[in-house]
Amino acid sequence: MxxxxxxxxxxxxxxxxxxxxxxxxxxxxxxxxxxxxxxxxxxxxxxxxxxxSSGAILNLGQTDPPIKIRQCWIDGVPAYAGFGAVDLYLGASQAVEYSGTTDLNDIEEVREGAEARVRQRGGGHVIEELIAGRSVPLRAVGQVTDCYPRASFETTISQNTINQFYLFNPRxxxxxxxxxxxxxxxxxxxxxxxxxxxxxxxxxxxxxxxxxxxxxxxxxxxxxxxxxxxxxxxxxxxxxxxxxxxxxxxxxxxxxxxxxxxxxxxxxxxxxxxxxxxxxxxxxxxxxxxxxxxxxxxxxxxxxxxxxxxxxxxxxxxxxxxxxxxxxxxxxxxxxxxxxxxxxxxxxxxxxxxxxxxxxxxxxxxxxxxxxxxxxxxxxxxEPVASIPNDRTFIPQDMRGS
Structure with missing residues (x-):
């Protein structure tokens, strides 16, 4: 038609x-x-x-001296840092580990008491805060190398102070x-x-x-x-x-x-x-x-x-x-x-x-x-550039041989 x-x-x-x-x-x-x-x-x-099954990709931009982030918490919620030096992925269902104002040295103590309290905040809430234009605290621990000599980093970020901030949702x-x-x-x-x-x-x-x-x-x-x-x-x-x-x-x-x-x-x-x-x-x-x-x-x-x-x-x-x-x-x-x-x-x-x-x-x-x-x-x-496959089966883990 x-x-x-x-x-x-x-x-x-x-x-x-x-x-x-x-x-x-x-x-x-x-x-x-x-x-x-x-x-x-x-x-x-x-x-x-x-x-x-949603989350956000964030690129912070480099610090001076530079840092290779290996652990990161955005408003107390862990963000994955296992790729580029200051690239992060914040999963929507990741639970908060500590208050955004808690000192990093207290994290282990907070974890020990985590089971005793209800934590009703996670990555989805932080994503919402950033989309609303609010600022949130960020703390990071780096892997010290010759090209990335900085060991830690603490700041406050908003969507206007970082390079990329986009949702990439796997499902x-x-x-x-x-x-x-x-x-x-x-x-x-x-x-x-x-x-x-x-x-x-x-x-x-x-x-x-x-x-x-x-x-x-x-x-x-x-x-x-x-x-x-x-x-x-x-x-x-x-x-x-x-x-x-x-x-x-x-x-x-x-x-x-x-x-x-x-x-x-x-x-x-x-x-x-x-x-x-x-x-x-x-x-x-x-x-x-x-x-x-x-x-x-x-x-x-x-x-x-x-x-x-x-x-x-x-x-x-x-x-x-x-x-x-x-x-x-x-x-x-x-x-x-x-x-x-x-x-x-x-x-x-x-x-x-x-x-x-x-x-x-x-x-x-x-x-x-x-x-x-x-x-x-x-x-x-x-116009779609390719079709979504129509022949995918569902593979459960327990169907595999030992």
Whole structure:
């Protein structure tokens, strides 16, 4: 029907017709797939959910005399320093080790008492602080060499006092995920949040029918180089995500019945907005990062609209019992996202209350903000330079021989 170049031309002339994916679903219900495909140029999708496999690359610039950093703490959170001399990677789920005002000599003492206190701060919170333009303390220990004679370094940094500050996220945008429950006798604290005993609650993390990759189930539109909304700024798909599993079983509508495709994303954090990048803490589990991500889907064919017309009742996720401490846990079967969003499930004859870990409200806002960017000509679409692989299997460690 149309090409990305033709759509971009319309975006430049402010003539592109852009709809959020919810608006498209409503339009399809009213006028059908074919008519909607004729009228709409771009569909915007969005999600705002925890994405703990995220982090930031920082380059500090060299000191005088120079330092080769081997250990580093940013506001008390360890940053990885195992590559360039002043290149760092701050993981979103890395837990704080000490107060930003604690002397380095006291770190061992702090570690010894760490189990006695709840630490609700981590790398995601520091990333949020930096994106908000605030200053944070940094302390580093160096490996002394002839070319890097400095042994330690202490300063305060902000996004304006360092060279590079960008998110590089190994795994974002799970195409689908699981529903967590707890059939055991004690409360469990998981990456889905607290799960109450004896099926006291259920938690899901994917926003369902508005989620980006559920509307492009075979990743025909999204590839390496695709421009996306990432944390309130422009980002890009850099590679397949870790644990990318496109061979997951699928329904006839091509949507997966559990965790499937993932994407690695990259974007300049100096342009991001803390509204869309928020550190969070999951009780008893640890820190993470709430992240807003939106993907524009160009309407190249009617099939694009057909995929985008999928509704919550057409999507399913497995209900997984976390009380069994195994990699492969038993399930209570599949439930639709329509059932999940009703706030109640019936499991083994028992009514179980349900809550989302994702913010459905903010997920909708991501799609709406991306729509406005495109309508204003501030966001152009990109042609992928390569496809995301569709043949990756999932390799668990315990399947290997000794």
């Amino acid at each position: 149309r090409s990305i170049a033709e759509i971009n031309d319309k975006i430049e002339r402010r003539q592109a017709v852009v709809r959020t994916v919810e608006e498209v679903k409503a339009q399809v219900a009213e006028v059908g797939i074919a008519q909607t495909a004729k009228e709409v140029d771009v569909v915007t999708t969005g999600t705002f959910e925890p994405m703990e 974002n945008l799970y195409q689908n995920f699981i529903v967590g429950v707890n059939g055991g006798d004690r409360a469990l604290f998981t990456y889905l949040g607290p799960l109450q005993p004896r099926l006291g609650n259920a938690v899901y993390s994917n926003p369902g029918a508005i989620s980006p990759l559920l509307n492009d189930p075979d990743l025909e539109l999204v590839g390496i180089g695709t421009r996306v909304f990432l944390g309130g700024a422009i980002g890009y798909v850099a590679w397949e995500g870790t644990q990318h599993f496109p061979l997951q079983k699928r329904l006839p509508n091509r949507t997966p019945i559990g965790p499937a495709a993932t994407l690695a994303l990259v974007g300049n954090a100096k342009y991001m907005n803390p509204k869309w990048v928020r550190g969070c803490y999951l009780r008893g589990y640890g820190p993470s990062l709430m992240l807003g991500v939106g993907i524009p889907l160009p309407v190249l064919t009617e099939a694009v609209i057909a995929h985008c017309s999928v509704q919550d009742q057409d999507l399913v996720a497995p209900v997984v019992d976390f009380s069994i401490p195994r990699r492969v846990r038993p399930t209570f079967g599949l439930v639709s996202y329509a059932q999940l969003k009703s706030g109640k499930l019936i499991i083994d004859g028992k009514s179980v209350r349900v809550a989302p870990l994702a913010s459905i409200y903010l997920s909708r806002q991501v799609a709406t903000e991306l729509k406005h960017w495109i309508e204003q000509g501030a966001f152009m679409l990109t």
